[in-house]
Amino acid sequence: MSSAATAQTLDKNGQEIKAVGFKRFGFDSEVALDVLRSLYLRPHYAPATTEPKDAAIKADSEEDKFSLFQSKSIYYPETHSISYTTLSRFPPVKLLPPSERKRILVTGGAGFVGSHLVDRLMILGHEVTVIDNFFTGSKTTVSHWIGHPNFEMVRHDVVEPFMIECDQIYHLACPASPPHYQFNAVKTIKTSFMGTLNMLGLAKRVKARFLITSTSEVYGDPEVHPQPEDYWGHVNPIGPRACYDEGKRVAETLTYGFQRQDGVDVRVARIFNTYGPRMNPADGRVVSNFIVQALKGEDMTVYGDGKQTRSFQYIHDLVDGLIALMNSGESRPVNIGNGDEFTIGEFAELVREIVEKVQDEDGVKRERRVNIIYKPMPTDDPQKRRPDTTRAKETLDWQPRWTVRMGLEEMVRYYKAKMEEGSL
Numbered sequence: 341m342s343s344a345a346t347a348q349t350l351d352k353n354g355q356e357i358k359a360v361g362f363k364r365f366g367f368d369s370e371v372a373l374d375v376l377r378s379l380y381l382r383p384h385y386a387p388a389t390t391e392p393k394d395a396a397i398k399a400d401s402e403e404d405k406f407s408l409f410q411s412k413s414i415y416y417p418e419t420h421s422i423s424y425t426t427l428s429r430f431p432p433v434k435l436l437p438p439s440e441r442k443r444i445l446v447t448g449g450a451g452f453v454g455s456h457l458v459d460r461l462m463i464l465g466h467e468v469t470v471i472d473n474f475f476t477g478s479k480t481t482v483s484h485w486i487g488h489p490n491f492e493m494v495r496h497d498v499v500e501p502f503m504i505e506c507d508q509i510y511h512l513a514c515p516a517s518p519p520h521y522q523f524n525a526v527k528t529i530k531t532s533f534m535g536t537l538n539m540l541g542l543a544k545r546v547k548a549r550f551l552i553t554s555t556s557e558v559y560g561d562p563e564v565h566p567q568p569e570d571y572w573g574h575v576n577p578i579g580p581r582a583c584y585d586e587g588k589r590v591a592e593t594l595t596y597g598f599q600r601q602d603g604v605d606v607r608v609a610r611i612f613n614t615y616g617p618r619m620n621p622a623d624g625r626v627v628s629n630f631i632v633q634a635l636k637g638e639d640m641t642v643y644g645d646g647k648q649t650r651s652f653q654y655i656h657d658l659v660d661g662l663i664a665l666m667n668s669g670e671s672r673p674v675n676i677g678n679g680d681e682f683t684i685g686e687f688a689e690l691v692r693e694i695v696e697k698v699q700d701e702d703g704v705k706r707e708r709r710v711n712i713i714y715k716p717m718p719t720d721d722p723q724k725r726r727p728d729t730t731r732a733k734e735t736l737d738w739q740p741r742w743t744v745r746m747g748l749e750e751m752v753r754y755y756k757a758k759m760e761e762g763s764l
């Protein structure tokens with residue numbers, strides 16, 4: 341077994357990360373990292389720390405203890421079939437007094453970002469309702485909460501109105517990876533426009549605070565570097581990415597329209613490239629592609645000459661930023677991203693090195709070192725991207741803590757365990 345279970349996760353200042361989140365703006369979002377890990381990493385990488393008190397259900401082994409809080413899928417290669425398990429016991433959640441317990445709606449809550457946000461809000465003791473149409477999201481990302489009294493999941497497409505009493509709305513629903521959002525461009529822009537209109541209408545009606553996850557893509561192929569929030573962007577309105585970029589731009593316009601006209605309490609997060617466990621391996625984005633390719637021993641595909649840049653943020657930093665923004669008084673757009681910028685060529689080499697490190701720790705023999713190969717550049721692919729996060733630092737007191745290396749190591753372990761189970 342790997343030594344990774346005991347490996348330390350160090351932040352950008354070399355301090356160990358034991359918990360994520362913080363108490364800020366009257367909202368406590370702090371959760372022990374091992375508790376979160378017990379919801380997505382397998383036992384040999386992250387033993388669960390929470391011991392059940394009841395002797396009758398006390399687990400015999402690390403493996404049993406761990407599986408108390410995580411649903412599993414077991415793959416049977418002979419019949420190419422899969423068996424899903426459900427939990428008989430839920431991860432412990434905080435007992436909040438009713439005055440502090442919020443009713444929170446998360447649209448797109450079964451997606452990659454949504455599921456991590458849901459984990460955090462649930463552990464913190466809030467009542468969470470997820471709506472998702474499962475186009476890119478999956479029930480497996482939140483299956484460990486299904487049946488919990490504080491949790492509800494509804495199959496619903498945000499292009500149709502939805503009614504619920506709630507205090508806060510995190511509006512995440514929209515396909516976000518270029519191959520997915522270009523698959524049905526009309527549906528993507530419809531989701532951004534109609535979905536945001538419906539959720540803003542709901543926020544207005546029930547007087548909920550509304551947060552939309554916008555994107556760095558509103559800056560298009562930027563002529564200003566790094567990108568501050570007051571940069572208006574450089575977007576091709578008729579190109580293949582426009583359904584997403586312009587969709588999110590109009591969603592922001594709607595959001596501020598409801599604020600000005602109807603007094604809706606709004607928050608706008610512009611999220612920069614984010615990665616982490618539960619990213620769909622077939623997502624098509626660069627981090628999942630590179631890790632899966634390297635783990636499978638396949639060539640890693642760099643598009644173009646690999647000189648374009650991106651700045652990668654780990655999922656836990658993003659969730660910290662989203663929760664801080666939601667509970668703050670900042671209603672202007674806020675960039676949430678990590679300023680560590682890489683060329684895609686450099687990034688391919690870093691991912692390859694980290695995959696090899698994790699394989700070596702686990703005693704995996706490689707047949708060969710994977711190659712990095714070059715493929716045509718997609719149309720309108722932005723040449724550079726790095727967030728200016730001064731506003732988030734000043735108004736939210738938020739800064740990313742995870743190094744790209746630390747986040748990548750964890751994500752590699754997550755995908756590797758999935759591959760060993762046969763579910764990837």
Ligand SMILES: O=C(O)[C@H]1O[C@H](OP(=O)(O)OP(=O)(O)OC[C@H]2O[C@@H](n3ccc(=O)[nH]c3=O)[C@H](O)[C@@H]2O)[C@H](O)[C@@H](O)[C@@H]1O
Nearest residue numbers: 516517518555556611612613614625626629641642643648
């Ligand atoms: O996160 C963001 O800020 C936004 O950017 C992403 O778009 P993009 O930056 O193009 O993300 P990727 O598809 O991961 O591509 C990053 C870079 O890697 C390249 N790439 C991608 C995949 C691959 O296999 N190889 C490769 O070289 C792409 O051409 C691009 O230059 C997503 O579209 C959005 O969800 C998101 O809002």
